Amino acid sequence: MCAKFGREKKIMGEISFLYEARGQVLVIHLPKEFDHHNSRDLRYETDLLLSENYVRRMVFDFSRTVFMDSTGIGILLNRYKQMQRSGGSAAIYGANAQIRRVLAVGGVTKLMPQYASKEAALLG
Numbered sequence: 001m002c003a004k005f006g007r008e009k010k011i012m013g014e015i016s017f018l019y020e021a022r023g024q025v026l027v028i029h030l031p032k033e034f035d036h037h038n039s040r041d042l043r044y045e046t047d048l049l050l051s052e053n054y055v056r057r058m059v060f061d062f063s064r065t066v067f068m069d070s071t072g073i074g075i076l077l078n079r080y081k082q083m084q085r086s087g088g089s090a091a092i093y094g095a096n097a098q099i100r101r102v103l104a105v106g107g108v109t110k111l112m113p114q115y116a117s118k119e120a121a122l123l124g
Contacts, residue, residue, distance in 0.1 A: 017042055019049060024056040025122055030065045034072040042075055056088045059121045060112075063094030073106035080111050093121035 016038050020027040026049060031038060049055070058079055080090045093115040095103060103109050115121035 017045060019045070021053065022122060024054055025059060026050075026053070026055045026057070027059045027061055027118070027122075029061040029063075032064050032066055034062075034065050034068040034075075036069060036071040039071040039075045043078070046079060050082070055083075057122075057124060058083050058088065058090045059118070060090070060092045061094050061118065062092060062096070062099050065094075065099055066096070068099055068102050070106070073102070073108060076103075076108050076112070077106070080108075089124060091115060091121045091124060093118055 016031045018029040020029065026046075028042070028046065030042075034042075046058075060076065060079075076090075076092075083090045090112050091114070092103065092108070092112050094117075095114060100109070100114070103114075113124070
């Protein structure tokens with residue numbers, strides 16, 4: 001069963017983060033720009049969602065994202081560590097070539113597997 005929760009938040013007309021629960025998996029649909037302007041929201045909202053729900057896997061959807069800065073990398077690494085401490089896992093899907101390069105430079109790709117589709121990322 002799939003349930004969307006959290007809230008869609010608009011930043012300058014662009015939808016920010018959308019959260020989707022699929023059993024014990026939390027899918028985070030990232031915005032067009034994942035940077036210092038909206039990273040605080042992701043940190044706060046995922047803290048709330050993780051405290052209220054039993055999440056074993058966190059999946060980051062980059063299919064809409066065209067820009068990410070070092071703040072976004074920091075958030076991903078923090079969420080990865082949080083999932084590892086709780087015995088869970090984290091994954092990425094939908095990243096374009098530019099975002100994949102940023103993830104590689106930031107060391108994220110050595111820690112989190114990347115998938116071409118949502119379905120593959122959900123199965124892990």
